Amino acid sequence: xxxxxxxxxxxxxxxxxxxxxxxxxxxxxxxxxxxxxxxxxxxxxxxxxxxxxxxxxxxxxxxxxxxxxxxxxxxxxxxxxxxxxxxxxxxxxxxxxxxxxxxxxxxxxxxxxxxxxxxxxxxxxxxxxxxxxxxxxxxxxxxxxxxxxxxxxxxxxxxxxxxxxxxxxxxxxxxxxxxxxxx
Numbered sequence: 001x002x003x004x005x006x007x008x009x010x011x012x013x014x015x016x017x018x019x020x021x022x023x024x025x026x027x028x029x030x031x032x033x034x035x036x037x038x039x040x041x042x043x044x045x046x047x048x049x050x051x052x053x054x055x056x057x058x059x060x061x062x063x064x065x066x067x068x069x070x071x072x073x074x075x076x077x078x079x080x081x082x083x084x085x086x087x088x089x090x091x092x093x094x095x096x097x098x099x100x101x102x103x104x105x106x107x108x109x110x111x112x113x114x115x116x117x118x119x120x121x122x123x124x125x126x127x128x129x130x131x132x133x134x135x136x137x138x139x140x141x142x143x144x145x146x147x148x149x150x151x152x153x154x155x156x157x158x159x160x161x162x163x164x165x166x167x168x169x170x171x172x173x174x175x176x177x178x179x180x181x182x183x
Contacts, residue, residue, distance in 0.1 A: 071110065072134025078109045079150045079158035082167045087160045092116055099148050102160040102167060103136060106150060112182050118148035125180025136180045137172065151179060 069077070082105070085096055092101030100118045107114050114121050122138045122145045131137070131151045137159075139147035149159030152169055160167050 070134070072132050074110050075106060075134035075150060076152055076158065078106045079152075079167075080169070082106070083158075083169070085160070085167045087163055087165050087167070089163060090116075097160040097167060099160050102158075103148050103150060106158075107182060114182070119145040121148055122178075122180060124182070126183050128179050128181045131179035132181070136182065138178050138180060139174065140176050140178065 079102075082093070082097065082102065085093075087098060088096035089098050090101070091097050093105035097105060100114075100116050100121055103118075103121060104114045104116050114124065118138065121136060125136055128135060133151060133153040135151045137149045137151045137157045138145045139149075147159070149157035151157055155172050156169055157172055158167065158169050161170065
């Protein structure tokens with residue numbers, strides 16, 4: 001013979017009632033037998049966010065125009081295209097260069113005429129104390145200006161170094177330099 005406590009009976013009754021409620025909620029009804037409405041972008045929260053953002057864009061917002069490269073960026077791009085060309089004394093390109101022939105050639109590509117001499121180029125520029133990429137770098141010694149290159153930023157330059165070498169990007173190796181801007 002089994003004996004049940006009142007507490008056990010109450011617990012079974014409560015569980016049975018909960019199961020019946022759950023079954024009733026999950027059971028199909030006439031309303032749920034209807035076909036589901038077609039999905040719309042409103043059913044996808046990310047689609048709503050995207051649609052909202054497009055619809056509610058700032059009407060005063062302007063599209064950004066394509067950014068034109070600066071003069072210095074153009075000069076550096078042209079200088080980098082000559083990387084690996086050999087140094088040849090008195091050469092001014094397009095396949096071989098000396099130092100001033102290299103700067104003369106690169107600047108000619110952007111419409112600036114420079115003489116074929118580092119000291120003559122030094123006389124044509126505006127000296128600057130805040131060099132920007134694309135400025136000229138002049139190396140000086142006891143005999144005056146002896147070398148020129150194109151400042152590339154970060155204490156480096158594009159130049160045609162010396163006989164037996166090629167156009168390259170190198171660190172500036174001395175403090176005996178000054179910078180000039182072509183105006």
